[in-house]
């Protein structure tokens with residue numbers, strides 16, 4: 001099968017096309033013929049070798065952590081999925097990812113794609129959408145009426161987080177730059193802060209939850225707008241315990257755990273029209289397409305999600 005791989009760590013030019021063996025499903029796995037995948041910042045962080053201490057991969061590595069496609073082969077012990085099903089997932093891959101025509105996925109990570117959702121829209125969701133869900137629902141126990149600040153609401157994680165928080169009945173503020181104001185507000189945001197013109201720390205107070213997608217000084221200042229007992233999940237760097245104690249805030253680092261049941265909840269929201277993927281950019285399934293997609297993701301200024309159309 002065709003795949004885009006890296007054979008060593010390095011810049012985007014390490015992404016090359018290579019013929020790779022088509023995967024065979026384990027007992028509890030299916031093989032998915034991929035129609036689309038999407039880009040997440042972890043893709044180029046792994047490509048560069050930034051995470052090599054943490055993730056032990058052998059080369060060649062097929063990067064990519066979002067799958068959307070049709071099941072072609074089913075393992076002996078799979079019970080809830082069959083050949084021909086349209087599915088999506090954040091596969092638990094160690095090195096055979098989704099920049100490929102086929103990938104193997106454990107059954108417990110799969111969800112069906114609703115009929116009204118395209119492969120491209122589905123491929124955008126698993127990693128970013130599940131991260132948003134786990135920060136707001138699992139870590140922060142979000143509830144109706146909560147005041148929630150989502151940093152970088154125009155990003156992959158942020159734009160799903162806005163919609164999940166609104167669905168839970170929260171009051172939602174977000175930061176992004178002015179060029180993203182209009183479409184982000186359409187997702188239901190109550191308060192849009194252009195971070196190039198205003199400092200969120202001067203504008204907001206008494207918040208229940210801040211979702212930190214940026215780290216550094218932004219994370220540090222976020223403590224100051226939270227209520228005692230508030231929640232600060234970060235997906236970029238572990239918050240300081242000392243600051244959390246001083247402010248009486250439940251702060252912690254969240255690392256996504258892939259999960260088919262939670263993805264099914266997101267699928268239901270999509271089916272009902274309560275969760276949409278904003279695809280800001282789409283690229284072809286080729287070494288050049290992936291290189292361009294990585295380039296864009298590395299700017300930290302992509303709009304919504306970057307999707308790769310495979311079939």
Ligand SMILES: NC(=O)c1ccc[n+]([C@@H]2O[C@H](COP(=O)([O-])OP(=O)(O)OC[C@H]3O[C@@H](n4cnc5c(N)ncnc54)[C@H](OP(=O)(O)O)[C@@H]3O)[C@@H](O)[C@H]2O)c1
Pocket residue numbers: 040041042127128131151152153154155156157158175176177178179180195213214234235236254255256297300301302303304
């Ligand atoms: N721990 C985990 O499991 C996990 C999971 C997913 C992601 N992550 C990490 O979380 C981070 C965010 O991921 P993502 O996929 O959402 O990234 P992304 O899609 O690349 O985010 C891009 C967005 O960030 C906005 N942005 C950039 N600087 C900003 C600032 N100073 N204030 C407000 N908005 C700003 C940009 O808006 P403008 O163009 O308007 O500036 C852009 O739309 C990444 O570092 C990623 O690696 C971690």
